[in-house]
Amino acid sequence: MRPVSPGTNLLELPTSLLQQWIDEHRFVVLKGFAPLNGAALPDFCRGLGELLEWEFGAVNDLRVDPKTKNYLYTNRAVPFHWDGAFLSRSPHYIFFHCDAAPDAQAGGETLFCDTVRLLAQAPSELQKLWQHVAITYTTEKIVHYGGRFSSPLLSSHPTLGFRVLRYAEPVEDLNPVQLEIDGISKEQQPGFMADMHRRLNDEECCHAYRWETGDVVIADNFALLHGRRAFANQAERHIRRVNIL
Numbered sequence: 001m002r003p004v005s006p007g008t009n010l011l012e013l014p015t016s017l018l019q020q021w022i023d024e025h026r027f028v029v030l031k032g033f034a035p036l037n038g039a040a041l042p043d044f045c046r047g048l049g050e051l052l053e054w055e056f057g058a059v060n061d062l063r064v065d066p067k068t069k070n071y072l073y074t075n076r077a078v079p080f081h082w083d084g085a086f087l088s089r090s091p092h093y094i095f096f097h098c099d100a101a102p103d104a105q106a107g108g109e110t111l112f113c114d115t116v117r118l119l120a121q122a123p124s125e126l127q128k129l130w131q132h133v134a135i136t137y138t139t140e141k142i143v144h145y146g147g148r149f150s151s152p153l154l155s156s157h158p159t160l161g162f163r164v165l166r167y168a169e170p171v172e173d174l175n176p177v178q179l180e181i182d183g184i185s186k187e188q189q190p191g192f193m194a195d196m197h198r199r200l201n202d203e204e205c206c207h208a209y210r211w212e213t214g215d216v217v218i219a220d221n222f223a224l225l226h227g228r229r230a231f232a233n234q235a236e237r238h239i240r241r242v243n244i245l
């Protein structure tokens with residue numbers, strides 16, 4: 001979505017309209033609006049709901065930190081997940097503000113998988129099997145999240161009611177995430193994870209969003225899973241992210 005006059009203030013967009021678009025399309029891309037500098041960013045996000053306050057505050061600065069002990073702050077890929085998974089309450093929206101985008105060929109796309117579409121494409125016998133699957137996730141709390149929690153693979157969208165998939169891929173990187181899968185035999189688990197990886201990346205339900213500086217993206221964290229492609233070593237990529245409950 002672009003404004004008629006470039007540089008229009010985002011506050012001119014009614015939040016009810018934004019929410020309606022997100023409900024319908026899962027994520028909305030806003031280009032050509034005036035950047036939200038400093039406190040203007042969380043102020044705008046408050047219009048969409050209560051902000052999730054992490055240890056660092058509401059705004060997560062996603063960029064490479066050479067001293068990091070967590071893979072999110074590297075240039076490497078981020079497997080699919082949903083935000084706030086390790087909390088008792090997940091945020092509804094994820095707000096991204098791109099302050100610096102890598103060059104077009106440098107990678108760093110954010111991957112959005114529409115799990116409603118994924119489920120629509122999965123054969124019914126497979127969905128029957130998935131109904132009995134629950135996964136326990138474990139990670140050491142080194143940055144702002146961590147611990148251990150369990151989630152059924154299939155859930156329902158808390159506000160829209162339709163069925164969604166809740167799945168986070170294992171992380172084998174700095175600050176790894178381990179999965180214990182109930183409802184599938186040990187022998188079948190590698191095949192299950194490989195099949196899920198293929199389904200999540202299927203272009204029928206997965207969109208690789210290539211960032212441009214100044215972009216704003218607002219995504220439905222309940223319906224989508226998201227991840228990131230790796231980006232070039234020297235590429236600059238800075239995204240400010242806010243979770244909205």
Ligand SMILES: [Fe+2]
Nearest residue numbers: 081082083226
């Ligand atoms: Fe995330």
